[in-house]
Each structure stands twice: as C-alpha cells, then as structure tokens.
Amino acid sequence: MPATRVLVLNSGSSSVKYQLLDMAGPTRLAMGLVERIGEAGARLVHSPTGGERRERQQPIADHEAALRAVEEELAADGMGLDSPELAAVGHRVVHGGQRFSAPTVVDEEVLAEIERLVPVAPLHNPANLTGIRTARSLNPDLPQVAVFDTAFHTTMPEHAARYAIDVETADAHRVRRYGFHGTSHAYVSRRTAELLDRDPADTNIIVLHLGNGASASAVRGGRCVDTSMGLTPLEGLVMGTRSGDVDPAVVFHLSRVAGMSVDDIDTLLNKRSGLLGLCGDNDMREIVRRREEGDERATLAFDVYVHRLKKYIGAYSAVLGRVDAVAFTAGVGENSAPVRQAAVEGLEELGLALDTQLNTVRGDTPRLISPEYARVAVAVVPTDEELEIAAQAYSLVSR
Known part of the structure; x- marks a missing residue:
C-alpha cells in the first residue's frame, strides 16, 4: 500500500501548528497547535478527525520539545512519524529568496541556504529551521519538504520585483520584493478559477x-x-x-x-x-x-x-x-x-x-x-x- 499521508508543520516564533492529511482523499486526519512555547502556560491542543479533542498544559521549553510532544500525540492515535503510511513532512518556510521557486526536498545545502536568509526573515526562518531539524531527527529516513511562502511570487517580472535603488547595493544585500503568503495566493487563485x-x-x-x-x-x-x-x-x-x-x-x-x-x-x-x-x-x-x-x-x-x-x-x-x-x-x-x-x-x-x-x-x-x-x-x-x-x-x- 503506497504511503499517501503528509504531516504539515508550520513552526512560528512561539508556536507550532500542524495537520496530518491523507492525499488519497484528500482528507484531514488530525490537526493541532502548540502555543506559548518557552512561556508559562504553554499548551498543546490535538484534534484527531472523528476523535476526542485532547489538551495538554505543560512546560514546553523550545520547538524541539514542542515537536516531540506533537509526535507523542500522533503516535497515540497510531499516526506517528514512524508510520509506513507517512510519505513526507511538509514544512512552511517563510523566506526562500530567489533560489527556491518550487517545493524542495531538504538536504544540508537547502538548510544552509534557508539559514543564509535569516537576516531577511529573522522572526520566521529560525523557527522553520528548528522544525525541519527536529522532524529529521525523529525520522531521518522520512523526506522533509520545504514549501516556501515566497515561491509563488518568484514569477514576478524584474520590473515588479526591483526597487529603484542602486543595483549593486541591492544585489549585494538581496534587497528586492519577494512577497509572502504565497501558498495562500497560489491556492486561492486556482480555486477561484475553478469556481468560475x-x-x-x-x-x-x-x-x-x-x-x-x-x-x-x-x-x-x-x-x-x-x-x-x-x-x-x-x-x-x-x-x-x-x-x-x-x-x-x-x-x-x-x-x-x-x-x-x-x-x-x-x-x-x-x-x-x-x-x-x-x-x-x-x-x-x-x-x-x-x-x-x-x-x-x-x-x-x-x-x-x-x-x-x-x-x-x-x-x-x-x-x-x-x-x-x-x-x-x-x-x-x-x-x-x-x-x-x-x-x-x-x-x-x-x-x-x-x-x-x-x-x-x-x-x-x-x-x-x-x-x-x-x-x-x-x-x-x-x-x-x-x-x-x-x-x-x-x-x-x-x-
């Protein structure tokens, strides 16, 4: 039986949102949220489709601890990261710069490039990196796929992406329009065309x-x-x-x-x-x-x-x-x-x-x-x- 499930992780600065989907449907199997990571009152809310919503309030020191708690909840429902039905983990990565215009299987070179982009996404890319690295450690053989918020906008013509500042300075410091919310814009534009x-x-x-x-x-x-x-x-x-x-x-x-x-x-x-x-x-x-x-x-x-x-x-x-x-x-x-x-x-x-x-x-x-x-x-x-x-x-x- 082919693996058709994808776990989607959205690691924010102090939260992790997740959903497990079966792409054979597609159907949503579970979803949840870890919030206030590293703060007092941290909690995890886990909702398996058709099952009872569960909530845990406990100290969650960092994103690694958060993702391990998510893995525990999924495993309790028989849907952990070691499940043979899991095809990949898809990660929302906020900034992919000019290089990443499509979903990309993560390797060390990809991780290094995401890290190089931290100065233009200091609140988001570090958390995205932690999510990827932790998921890799939990199952090193499972493909980790980065899906970039900026990717949909890489088709902008140069005259739309450029700011009218000195070209050498702009290029040296990667100053240009990248755009964000790309996965939403891609999905909504396609669904709107279908609606019409x-x-x-x-x-x-x-x-x-x-x-x-x-x-x-x-x-x-x-x-x-x-x-x-x-x-x-x-x-x-x-x-x-x-x-x-x-x-x-x-x-x-x-x-x-x-x-x-x-x-x-x-x-x-x-x-x-x-x-x-x-x-x-x-x-x-x-x-x-x-x-x-x-x-x-x-x-x-x-x-x-x-x-x-x-x-x-x-x-x-x-x-x-x-x-x-x-x-x-x-x-x-x-x-x-x-x-x-x-x-x-x-x-x-x-x-x-x-x-x-x-x-x-x-x-x-x-x-x-x-x-x-x-x-x-x-x-x-x-x-x-x-x-x-x-x-x-x-x-x-x-x-």
Whole structure:
C-alpha cells in the first residue's frame, strides 16, 4: 500500500501548528497547535478527525520539545512519524529568496541556504529551521519538504520585483520584493478559477489575503506578476499591527526628531502600527462594532484600511489589464462583510459590484458574492495553506 499521508508543520516564533492529511482523499486526519512555547502556560491542543479533542498544559521549553510532544500525540492515535503510511513532512518556510521557486526536498545545502536568509526573515526562518531539524531527527529516513511562502511570487517580472535603488547595493544585500503568503495566493487563485469554471492559465485574478497579516497579489494566467509585500512582510496593505506602505523617510524623521533607534522604529512599524496603532484594536470584528457605535478612531482605522485596499485593487487592475475576479480570503477577507462591501463600493467603473444579500451569507466553501451582470466576479474563497503545502509536498515525493 503506497504511503499517501503528509504531516504539515508550520513552526512560528512561539508556536507550532500542524495537520496530518491523507492525499488519497484528500482528507484531514488530525490537526493541532502548540502555543506559548518557552512561556508559562504553554499548551498543546490535538484534534484527531472523528476523535476526542485532547489538551495538554505543560512546560514546553523550545520547538524541539514542542515537536516531540506533537509526535507523542500522533503516535497515540497510531499516526506517528514512524508510520509506513507517512510519505513526507511538509514544512512552511517563510523566506526562500530567489533560489527556491518550487517545493524542495531538504538536504544540508537547502538548510544552509534557508539559514543564509535569516537576516531577511529573522522572526520566521529560525523557527522553520528548528522544525525541519527536529522532524529529521525523529525520522531521518522520512523526506522533509520545504514549501516556501515566497515561491509563488518568484514569477514576478524584474520590473515588479526591483526597487529603484542602486543595483549593486541591492544585489549585494538581496534587497528586492519577494512577497509572502504565497501558498495562500497560489491556492486561492486556482480555486477561484475553478469556481468560475475556467482554466487558471486563462484567468486573471486579484487575490486579497486579509488576516492579521495582509497582502494582495495580481495573478495572470496562474502566475504572480505583482504582490504587495516586499523585502519583508511589512510593505503593502494596512495590517493588524503592521503599517504597510509608508514613506521611507519616516524612519529618518523619527530617528532625527524623536530620537528613536532603528530597533524602536522597527517595533513601532511592525508591532504598534496598522489597525492597532490607529485605534487600539487589531481585531476587525471589534473595529466594525465600534464603528457602528460611532467611535471616531475605529472609523478612521476602518477607512484607512479600506482606502489602501481600494488603491491596490485599482493598481492591480491596471497591471493586469483585464480582471476576471477579485477574491477575498483569510480571516477578515472570509468573514467581514462590511470590509468587502466598503472595498468594492465605488469601483463600478472597474466592473466590480456586490450582491448585498450574497455578501452577508456565511459559509466555508468558495462562493460568488457579485451579481450576474458584474463584469468582474467577486468571490470569497476560504484559504487552505496546509492543504496546499501537503499537495505540493506529496506531488514532489510521489513522482
């Protein structure tokens, strides 16, 4: 019987999310989360499909301890890393630079390259590396596959990926637009084409991945031609705690006038900006509630957020020339009808319109929320990054 299962690991700075999928279905066999690694109150939540949810609260010192705890839970269900049905472990790796444009079986050379990229992804790549190394130690014979957030965006033309700074300096320090959330953009763009009953190779789509982190992409014929995040996940849309686009001179100004250090400004733009910085909340549900009650700061935050969305929809309409669909995904994109309505409102000249009733319907399957007459379809497509990582990893090892 061929091995058809893939364990997907997403190792964050203080957490590990995981899912075990059987690609013969595909079906989800188990999922779980280890959070607050290295902190008081660390816990593991494990949910086998069709089984009872289990929770463990115990000291979890580091990612290695976290992954060993995950292995114990999976093994208790007969689905451990030594299972002959397990074909691979698929790892989400945030930054793959220019080199990695496809899923890659990990060896020492690949590990070394991921490590070389730590300076441009200091919060994420180290945790991703720990996840890979620990999984390898638990079963050295099992293929470990790295699936890179940046890979989908490596198809951007050079004129979209380049910043207009000195070329030698940029090349020496790898300064260019890389983009992130690539597995989500790949999955959602393909699923949107399927929803329209069209070939992805003949479909132009704007994908809006709106979670606590947010990014937009312009996808022409299944290939990314532009994206909003850049060298790091800070550029682009307004996010939960990140500023998105700002004048680069803001950094110099705050250094000279406010006496802030580079680290202070880094913290400001990444952790104290975005929706949180504008109104003190980074939960869009709370912001919408406050806005409906007339709260001025919440209204400002909502309006700034939506204004940036409209700018990117317009810009990417120009980049693509012809747009077949705009797809909303991730936590805010999938669940906030007010954000979708405000983002599309006023863009009728671009062919966009919403059906108000369809927009308010909740669901966990891809759906259209635009009227039949609209020239450009508007879709809500729940993302599934774990399934995309599993599919890419399995495709690689099952050849």
